[in-house]
Amino acid sequence: MTRRLLLSYLSLxxxxxxxxxVPLGFLYSRAERERIVTSANDEAASVASYAELSLAAGRQDALVARAVHCAERTGGQVVVLHADGTLLAASHRLSDTEERxxxxRPEVVAALSGRAATDVRTSTIGGVRRLSVAAPVGHxxxxxxxxxxxxxxxxxxxxxxRVWLGLGLAGLAVLTGVVAVAFAFARWAGRPIRRLEEATHRLADGSRPAFVQVTSGPPEVRSLAIAFNGTAARLEHLLASQRAFAGEASHQLKTPLSALRLRLESLEPDITRRARPGLAAAVTETDRLARLVEGLLAMARLEEDAATPGPVDVGxxxxxxxxxxxxxxERGDVSLVLFAGSVGPVLALPGAVExxxxxxxxxxxxxxxxxxxxxxELRLHTPARRPFRDSRPCRVDLHVTDEGPGMTTEQRARAFDRFWRAPDAPKGGTGLGLSLVQRLAQAGGGEVTLHPAATGGLDAVVHLPSAEPPPHSPDHDSGTQGRPKRKAPALPA
Structure with missing residues (x-):
């Protein structure tokens, strides 16, 4: 906004x-030309009067002296011709060609014909532009x-x-003053907008909304500030209500759920064998509900904490x-294998990777x-065709791959929705795990994606930003990517 205001002021x-x-310069140029023409006409009339007297008295030598004196005073050249075209006097030596x-010449022809008006022409003689004026001698x-x-x-x-140069320098000085004044005015006019921008950035970063003052600025800006303050206040109220409800409801549900599970377990000796499967199912659903409450508490704590990402040793x-x-x-007869190469630290919230x-x-x-x-598995990912001295950090990909049934494309697209579970998902899930994983990764500047695994299951990839720039090696500079050298062997469960 400041640049646009400054540009508009400078343009105006x-x-x-x-x-x-521009008109002043043209007027002065015309006045100077008219002045020198008038001066030349006056000099020509004066010399013509003197020549008339000199011819009448027969004093041609005095006429030559007068021509030389006039030429020295005006810085030009003076020539006196007889009515038959012969040269009577000249202030300088003429060549035969010039004399003939x-x-x-048009102005001389006009003067010898006895015209009252003088003929003024501009010619170039010897590479110098000259103004020629001719006047008749006598009546x-x-x-x-x-x-x-x-x-x-x-x-x-x-x-x-010189006049044009002076006008240009004066205009430049005026524009410099206009720049200084316009910059100060533009900064003053844009101050309310900058306050709104800063408050908007703080609100977008998740900080507590800071209300802007509405006592300065144009009416449109004050109206915008009032609307922003109202929006920020409403948003803060809604977020606070949401966090309070999720946290308080989850916390209040923990105690009744624990008591319900104890009561269900205490009923086991007193029920028949046929009713025990129903009791086990009730206990399972109670455990699932308890995990759901824990997930809600974890998400509420994530929304409340505005921690700053820091380096974490992901390996x-x-x-x-x-x-x-x-x-x-091992209890579920499933092998857990770890491939942890040297990938360095990553940026994440404290405890988020766990x-x-x-x-x-x-x-x-x-x-x-x-x-x-x-x-x-941990992999160091470097963008393809990386410039030699590109110091931007690369990223670390954390893969968790299983050999289960996997997910379809539509299911992977909805997997991060809260409380959503696949139709054929095993019992015991809450639908909050992947949503919490995504929120934790994004809070540290990362991302989570789901891909079909080569073994038929699901490959969950957590992209985490590296906490240090990659070394300038030929592998990195050539844009290679893939699995790092495995310094640790596979660790079976």
Whole structure:
């Protein structure tokens, strides 16, 4: 906005200056030309009067002296011709060609014919532009001769050029002042807009909405600020209500669910054998509801915490979660394999990688049949055709691959919706795991995608930004990508 206001002010000032200075320059140029023509006419009339007196007195020598004196005073050339075209006096030496061509010049012909009006022409002599003026000697009806004065136009052109230069410098000074004043005014006029922009960025970053002042600026900006404040207040209220409801409801449900499970378990000795499958199903649904409440609590805490992503040793986290989950996979007759290469630290929220792995491994364990394998793998991804000195960080891809039934394209598109579960999904899920994984990855600047695995199951890929720029090696510079060298062997469950 500041640049546009500044450009509009400069354009307007430039148009005004051009509208004033260009006509002024042309008027001054015309006045200078008219002044030098008038001066030449006066000099020619004066010399013609003197020539008339000199011819009447027979003093041709005095006429030559007068011509030389006039030429020195005006800086031009003076020539006096007789009525028959012969040369009477000259302020400078003429060549034979110039002397023969003098009677045929238009201004001299007009003067010898006794015209009252002088003929003014501009010619080029010796590479110098000159202004020629001729006046008759004696009475116009009986002209005794003609006086021709030529003046160089360099002086008038120099004065005109200096005037144009002065006008240009004055215009430049005015534009400089306009720039300073217009920049200050544009900054002042755009201050309310910048405040709105800063408040909008803070609101988009998830910070607490900061209301903007509506006491300054144009009426349209004040109206926009009022609307923004109302929107920010309503949004803050809605988000606070949503977080409060999810957190408080989930927290309040934990105690009744625990009590319900204890009561159901205490009923087991007192019910018949035929009713025990129903009791087991009720306990299973109670456990599922408890996990759902835990997921809601985790998402509520994620929305409340505005933590800053930091470097996390993803290889160490994967190894730790592999050790923690390996016994559970062994109990389900499923192998858990880890391929952890040297990928360096990644950017993520504190504890986010652990929660991501727990949810993905829990889903993989429920979907994997007995005797299958679940693979955890870290890959360093570098964009193709990477410039040699490109210091942008690459990313680390965390793959969790199972050999279960997998998902269709439509199911993978809806897998991250809250409370959504595939129609053939195993029992015990809540529909919040993948949604929580996506929120945790995005909070750290990453992303989660689902792909069909080569073994027929599902390949959940978590893209995490690297915490350090990649080294400038030939592999990176040539744009190669794929699996890093495996420094650690596969670890079976």
């Amino acid at each position: 000032a430039a148009l005004v200056l051009l509208g004033l200075e 061509s003098l009677p045929s 116009p009806e009986r002209a005794q001769g003609a006086v021709r004065i030529t003046l160089p136009t360099q002086q008038v052109h120099g004065r005109v050029h 160490a986290v994967c190894a730790e979660r592999h050790r923690a989950w390996a016994p559970l996979f 929660q991501i792995l727990d949810n993905l491994l829990s889903n993989a364990l429920r979907a994997s049949p007995a005797g299958s394998t679940v693979t955890m």
